[in-house]
Amino acid sequence: MPTIAFCTIKGGVGKTTLCAHVAAALADAGHRVLLLDLDPQAHASLVLGLETRDGPCVADAFGPRPKHKLDEVVVVSPKRPNLYIAPGAPRMAALERELFGWGHRLQALPRALKTLSWTPDVILVDTPPSIGAFTEAVMCFADVVVAPVPTGAFALQGLAEIETAWREVREDGGQLVAAVNLWDRRTPATNVAMEEALKDVTVPVLRARIPRSESINQAGLGYEVVFDTSPNASGAEELRALAQELAKRAGLR
Numbered sequence: 001m002p003t004i005a006f007c008t009i010k011g012g013v014g015k016t017t018l019c020a021h022v023a024a025a026l027a028d029a030g031h032r033v034l035l036l037d038l039d040p041q042a043h044a045s046l047v048l049g050l051e052t053r054d055g056p057c058v059a060d061a062f063g064p065r066p067k068h069k070l071d072e073v074v075v076v077s078p079k080r081p082n083l084y085i086a087p088g089a090p091r092m093a094a095l096e097r098e099l100f101g102w103g104h105r106l107q108a109l110p111r112a113l114k115t116l117s118w119t120p121d122v123i124l125v126d127t128p129p130s131i132g133a134f135t136e137a138v139m140c141f142a143d144v145v146v147a148p149v150p151t152g153a154f155a156l157q158g159l160a161e162i163e164t165a166w167r168e169v170r171e172d173g174g175q176l177v178a179a180v181n182l183w184d185r186r187t188p189a190t191n192v193a194m195e196e197a198l199k200d201v202t203v204p205v206l207r208a209r210i211p212r213s214e215s216i217n218q219a220g221l222g223y224e225v226v227f228d229t230s231p232n233a234s235g236a237e238e239l240r241a242l243a244q245e246l247a248k249r250a251g252l253r
């Protein structure tokens with residue numbers, strides 16, 4: 001199962017925005033998509049149409065004594081019948097702390113996936129802005145780990161930090177890639193400097209440049225994806241191109 005995860009230590013760089021849009025774009029392209037929302041903030045679940053609720057959350061299928069099978073946790077997105085979501089919830093922060101004392105914590109993700117009775121075409125994972133037990137388990141398993149890089153100062157420092165963390169948990173295989181987000185056509189000098197700096201990074205940088213887009217931000221404010229609010233707006237095409245690029249890298253047919 002090709003698995004694509006969005007991870008950074010730095011917060012607010014676009015992990016959830018890119019993850020939710022790639023999930024929606026791949027579902028719209030006809031794939032059966034499973035999104036694991038491992039962020040207690042649960043923004044990806046909300047953006048993809050789920051209401052805040054008290055039901056089981058993705059972390060209930062994790063750990064030494066899972067309360068639920070993943071089958072019992074997953075819900076279908078109300079907007080896309082082939083997009084399945086294992087939702088996040090604020091109480092996951094406490095569940096994550098329990099994982100730390102577990103000897104198999106780095107295998108938490110494949111163990112949880114064994115409790116799913118069907119095979120998704122592709123798995124997308126959103127993570128919180130920290131290297132906790134969830135993020136480590138995800139980086140250990142995902143075929144492609146995407147680190148969104150915002151255009152501007154300190155961006156590449158954040159990339160170096162996640163690269164170190166990824167290399168520490170990842171024994172072999174897998175790819176860490178950078179995705180440039182918040183690209184602003186109105187700041188050409190910054191863009192040139194950014195492209196120069198990107199030449200020196202040691203991980204592959206994806207071709208897609210996701211623009212800073214009012215429409216993407218507005219869609220998020222309304223807990224929607226831009227494909228549903230303004231499908232032709234600035235950024236929508238680039239997000240679809242990002243989804244295609246990632247699908248190819250992850251080996252999705």
Ligand SMILES: Nc1ncnc2c1ncn2[C@@H]1O[C@H](COP(=O)(O)OP(=O)(O)OP(=O)(O)O)[C@@H](O)[C@H]1O
Pocket residue numbers: 010011012013014015016017018039041043127128129181182183210211212213214216217218220221235
């Ligand atoms: N390309 C973009 N254009 C406009 N706004 C964007 C873009 N990408 C992200 N944003 C906005 O930036 C904010 C942070 O994005 P997002 O929540 O996706 O980041 P994150 O890395 O998931 O944050 P956290 O670390 O808290 O989980 C949100 O308000 C989002 O709408």
Ligand SMILES: [Mg+2]
Pocket residue numbers: 015016017039041043127128
């Ligand atoms: Mg997020």
